[in-house]
Amino acid sequence: MSLANVLVVDDSPEIREILRRSLVREGYAVDLAEDGQVAIDLLNANSYQAAVIDLIMPRMNGVQVLQHIRERSPQTDVIILTGYGELETAATTLNLGAAYYFQKEPFILNLIPLVVGRMLDRQSLLRQNEQLIVEMREANQELELSRQRQLRSFEHIGRALEGELGVTDMTAVLGQALAGVINCDAAAVLVFSEDLTERPVMAIVGQRKLSRCAVEALVGRLISESGVLLKAEPQIIQTHLVNGTEEVNGQTWSSWKTEPLVARETALGLTLVARYRPDPFAQEDLDLLRVLSSQGGIALQNTYLVARMRDLATRDSLTGLFNHGHFYELLEAELARAARQDEPVGVIMLDMDRDPVHSLKAVNNRFGHQAGDALLREIAKRLRSAVRISDSVARYGGDEFIVLAPGCGPEQVMVLAGRLRKQIREEPFIVGEHKIHLTASLGVVVSHEQANTAEQLVQWADRACYLAKERGRDQTCYWLELLEKRT
Secondary structure, three states: OOOOEEEEEOOOHHHHHHHHHHHHHOOOEEEEEOOHHHHHHHHHHOOOOEEEEEOOOOOOOHHHHHHHHHHHOOOOEEEEEEOOOOHHHHHHHHHOOOOEEEEOOHHHHHHHHHHHHHHHHHHHHHHHHHHHHHHHHHHOOOOOHHHHHHHHHHHHHHHHHOOOOOHHHHHHHHHHHHHHHOOOOEEEEEEOOOOOOOOOEEEEEEOOEOOHHHHHHHHHHHHHHHHHHOOOOHHHOEEEEEOOOOEOOOOOOOEEEEEEEEEOOEEEEEEEEEEOOOOOOOHHHHHHHHHHHHHHHHHHHHHHHHHHHHHHHHEOOOOOOEOHHHHHHHHHHHHHHHHHHOOOEEEEEEEEOOOOOOOHHHHHHHHOHHHHHHHHHHHHHHHHHHOOOOOEEEEEEOOEEEEEEEOOOHHHHHHHHHHHHHHHHOOOEEEOOEEEOOOEEEEEEEOOOOOOOHHHHHHHHHHHHHHHHHOOOOOEEEOHHHHHHHO
């Protein structure tokens, strides 16, 4: 198989080299252009499956290169890069046919090979779909009306799976798609995460109501065929069952067919169709199963890619907690919701107490920063275990943390703060062979009392935390005490 050709156009030698190395490492043939005119010359002389183009360049900008590609080489997918993001510019490039518009941030540059891979997979899938549709239409000129509706449904489903669905929704859509276009009595989809750390998700769709034994047989078959890739018991799988209305009694499965969900040689799950009658599936049905499963694999890869990009943008890389900026976004959204429903919102600022022996700084100085990083991760783990599912924990900076507690009035938020403080002080932290006893000071504020903007709430929580430290540390201060102190 020949290498896919990718054109990289950027006036920065450093960025060209970063992209060249990462793309070559993924097995692509890469040509480089330092400006738009050189890119045009290369496009006129060569064929490219994908192009990564800087927006602002000398001689000819990225929009002009994109226009040339759309006119002369419409099969080339384009990623636009820019040093700054503007909504109007993004809309212009996307309207001209760019597949993606990204700012030049380090984590985005690292993800470019993944995005290119997804574009190429989509190109291949579209070619397969077009060929399959042509073959189906040529071979089935006399299709009855129901099969024509299935064919249109198949085309619509392909577009739906290219959208940014979550894993659970995508699994359900794919299961319903299989049941809708393939001549079967039931369809099922099993999806497991890339690193096998999350609970698997399964969707089972029956044309008629499925018996418990029938469902168990489908689940068992999928788990069995997943082999060593899925080390899970049926009871821990998130299973979503969609049944028809007419019940079937006493029938067992006689005919099965499975197809892997694969993206870029990574197994992500399985699809299955089953029938009660023993006659084999028609080749047309097997082709549909293969193509829909291929679409599902690409859709899953897209879902995981978007999730990784979202995590990079919203989470602290060390602790896995939300970062400072995303916490403000969550708080502002929660305040708007709470205002409509007349509910309080609690905010807790937590700052680790400093001590010559028992503190993060002391651990860094004595055992090194890797030990300090491990300590921060353990603190984050304890804080997550103490909050409710509806609460959000963020790393505010250094060894400061902040908690958003929706629906919590003064009494509830003080109880929550007490749990957090107890999680820190009750059990020592283990650093190597040493036990480190840590404490924290906490400041608490509730939106209903007075401060109703995100900035005000965080400011008052921070001041209350400072007062807790002034009073001797290892305690919680409610912000109203500050007003009483001032008056």
